[in-house]
Amino acid sequence: MKIIIVGCGRLGSYLALLLSREGHSVTVVDIDKEALASLGPDFQGETVVGMGIDEEVLRRAGIEQADLFIAATGYDNTNIMASYVAKEIFKIKNVITRLDDPKKAEIFQSLGLNVISPITLAAEAIKKCVEGLQCISLSSAEEK
Amino acid sequence: MYIIIVGGGKVGYYLGKSLLESEHEVLVVEKNPNRAAFLIDELGADHVWLGDGCDSSTFEQIGLNRADAVIAVTGDDEDNLVICLLAKRKFGVPRTIARINNPRNAKIFAHLGVDVTVSTTEVIEAQIQRALPIPSLVHLLALKRGGVELVEGKIAPGSPADGRRIRDLGIPDDALVVMVVRDDQTIVPYGDTTLMAGDEILAVTSPQSKEVLRRIILGK
Secondary structure (H helix, E strand, O other): OEEEEEOOOHHHHHHHHHHHHOOOEEEEEEOOHHHHHOOOOOOOOEEEEOOOOOHHHHHHOOHHHOOEEEEOOOOHHHHHHHHHHHHHHOOOOEEEEEOOOHHHHHHHHHOOOEEEOHHHHHHHHHHHHHOOOOOOOOOOOOOO | OEEEEEOOOHHHHHHHHHHHHOOOEEEEEEOOHHHHHHHHHHHOHHHEEEOOOOOHHHHHHOOHHHOOEEEEOOOOHHHHHHHHHHHHHHOOOOEEEEEEOOOOHHHHHHHOOOOEEEEHHHHHHHHHHHHOOOOOOEEEEEEHHHOOEEEEEEOOOOOOOOOOEHHHOOOOOOEEEEEEEEOOEEEOOOOOOEOOOOOEEEEEEOHHHHHHHHHHHHOO
16 A cells, blocks of 8 residues: 655654555655654655645655555644645545544544544553453553 | 634734724634733733634634634644634634635635635735736735635736726636726726726636736736
8 A cells, every 4th residue: 555644753653664564655754854764774665854734745745646644743733734635635535634632533533534543542541441451452552 | 793813913913903993793712821911901801712722622612603703813824724624614603714824725725615815925925016016916815615816906008908898808707807996996897897007906716717817907
């Protein structure tokens, strides 16, 4: 699959390495050149420096051929905007949006985005532990 | 009208002040407590809300669903988009207006259903263009769905429009001259109105027909 990831922070970079290791063709977009460099020599995919909400930058990243678009920056509103650009302007069918704010996650899920909320996921996992259910192993999920 | 302004910076403050003077019901939402305190002193406590305008719980508390218009004027394009999307898609606010800093975002905002965008950069550019003695068609406003924009221009001597009736100019169907200013007089034009060099015109046009309109008005 051709996958575009916007945001090369902890989640974006971890995800990029994970997915490229699985054999996917991954392109990471970030405004910070150093963040992209932190992917290291292990990363087999491409990188593009620029704003992940800018049509021109996304075109350079090859969005028109992408099968999956992931907005994973640490800024909810940037992720929302990038996701709508991918979904409604470039007509990408599979768009995943990271939203940290649980309330916002709920609203934009209802407005048609496919939202992953790290905070909600972590809270639910912890709640399960509290309830005395079998605690899921967090060792493989360093990212919250 | 009940108008909610999100972002209490310079733009939000002066806008709020002038809308209050026009006797609208105005609420300025500002998340910085110090700035909000200044706004309360200036505009009165009834017209200021301390809170995050991108947060939907703020919107519920201030009764966004009964707002007639939401104007997002923070310094951040992404925030302004999210505010307008929430207002429009979640709360059904009839009119959303956003300030944009990067003119390239205008198309995206229009495509996503924001009714009007005002680009600070383009407004300044337009002012400067007007001040320069170079004939041009000045972009004033982009309206919803990326469909049309409002432009302004001055009929150049010897241009196709000089001395001819509007109906004879071959203006495309998706463009329309809506106002003519001649010697400080405002004329609402009809097909029979004859344009003259020096007339200032306001027109709505699709982006595709802008070039044709430019040639008719400026003659090049």
